[in-house]
């Protein structure tokens with residue numbers, strides 16, 4: 110029987126009855142009632158979630174009770190637990206911090222926080238003699254995290270008899286950055302309009318705001334920057350701050366704090382001052398007042414994310430000041446309230462360096478140590494711009510005295526937008542796991558980003574008003590993977606895909622076994638059919654969809670595609686070696702030598718770092734030109750395989766979602782072929798003349 114149609118609105122939070130009899134029996138035996146302690150708004154959310162999930166998953170009535178009866182799941186903060194006689198040692202509760210949580214079953218808790226659980230349970234007249242499973246944390250939103258964790262275990266059919274889980278996030282601030290404009294459009298959004306209906310706010314709070322925050326909470330996201338880094342001046346006006354406050358009120362019980370992207374010239378444009386120079390005391394005072402105003406409305410406001418002196422955005426350099434002057438002035442305004450500042454390092458002024466990949470380091474490395482402690486310098490994963498594949502940004506490892514935030518792009522601006530099935534878990538893992546060697550072996554990007562000073566990871570959101578949130582059903586996996594990796598970057602891309610498939614599609618092994626390789630191979634396939642071997646920035650201008658390798662009509666050299674691939678009769682690729690732009694010199698040893706030498710440079714970055722002759726032989730034995738063609742074909746073959754695999758799953762997937770994905774895969778194949786045909790024809794001109802001239 111074909112499953113009933115689904116819109117995808119439920120995301121990975123679909124609570125369907127288990128179709129695994131053994132597990133179902135285990136869960137029913139383990140949890141036959143639930144106690145939710147506390148009276149906070151979050152406690153109400155927790156209760157709602159469990160009321161929704163438990164009977165649906167277990168397909169039986171699961172009573173919610175005030176006192177444990179039978180095998181009970183008990184849920185509450187450490188303080189709330191005391192009211193029923195369960196106490197957690199102060200040391201243990203400190204270890205989980207504000208956001209960590211504990212999930213333990215009586216059988217499972219051996220040495221964990223609730224090591225005293227068994228004895229409490231066995232004590233005569235113990236108030237929790239019926240306890241079977243417990244979820245706790247210091248703060249209510251962290252209890253909610255634990256609830257979603259347990260639900261994930263149930264949704265993915267895990268054995269829950271001996272749970273002993275202590276889950277603490279490895280990165281403190283896990284933020285979705287929305288490039289949402291106040292007119293409802295989204296820069297690089299491919300899933301409809303902005304979720305924030307500014308016209309209706311603050312009076313009308315749409316139910317969807319709660320669903321958004323709930324989805325974020327379910328994967329551990331604890332911040333949302335609501336407005337585009339290409340900022341609108343209106344965002345800081347009293348009118349819009351009230352609207353922002355209404356959203357913040359809605360998100361708070363879910364543990365999601367709001368951030369804003371201000372415009373640097375606000376003191377002039379809405380403050381009536383004659384300058385925005387950050388060194389001017391009146392400017393600093395204006396910002397201080399503005400920030401105080403924000404905190405009066407939003408006591409847990411997170412802070413600002415700023416794009417300054419980048420792509421036409423104003424910034425401190427307009428007044429002859431520098432990034433540290435601008436950042437520190439804003440940071441000082443935020444500091445008394447516990448707020449922090451994300452200052453983006455996405456700068457590429459051609460006067461600084463002719464290679465765009467060098468610019469950020471040249472501007473920011475000299476400022477290391479000059480920023481206030483509540484400033485994080487935020488760099489994209491690679492030094493150009495969210496291309497299908499880039500080596501990690503050399504700023505990671507180059508500013509030891511400055512906390513660095515990592516910015517990833519969930520919305521697939523350069524990776525097929527919401528038309529291509531491309532799972533980004535593997536791409537993000539490649540970056541997080543990259544060893545910068547900044548302090549010897551093991552100085553991975555992940556370690557740098559999670560340094561104890563202040564840690565933050567930002568994902569440019571792919572959400573919008575489309576019923577399925579993300580445009581493509583499979584793009585939901587990227588939102589999901591961002592949250593899961595932000596919480597724990599040690600998770601594998603495969604483990605995350607596995608969870609997501611089970612929750613979003615089905616636990617049936619046939620479905621999991623077919624979808625997982627599809628997802629896991631999809632990123633490399635996209636790299637292959639768009640920009641293999643380290644090629645980058647070959648897309649059409651403005652909308653960035655589809656190939657245009659010959660594009661050379663932009664006003665700046667580095668907005669042209671020929672600037673990046675540099676194809677000529679001799680070869681192709683950007684020479685960033687010590688005889689080229691010397692970008693390799695920005696990496697620590699041994700990477701600089703490894704990248705510099707054509708023989709040791711990883712082939713995935715070959716044309717990123719080298720201008721390579723067409724006849725150069727690769728590991729495969731093929732010449733560069735042959736290899737390029739081979740890679741394009743390989744990418745296309747993978748999309749054909751995805752199409753076939755999907756077709757074979759038809760009986761396992763509901764009609765609505767099946768058809769949606771089927772159509773997109775058809776388009777993806779066409780677009781992949783277009784990439785190959787256009788690029789091969791274009792590069793072939795040089796290759797042909799090269800052959801002729803030999």
Ligand code: GCW
Pocket residue numbers: 288296297338339416420455494495522
């Ligand atoms: O990826 C590029 C985008 C711009 C974006 C910019 C940035 C918000 O094409 O749309 O602007 O980067 O990250 O600031």
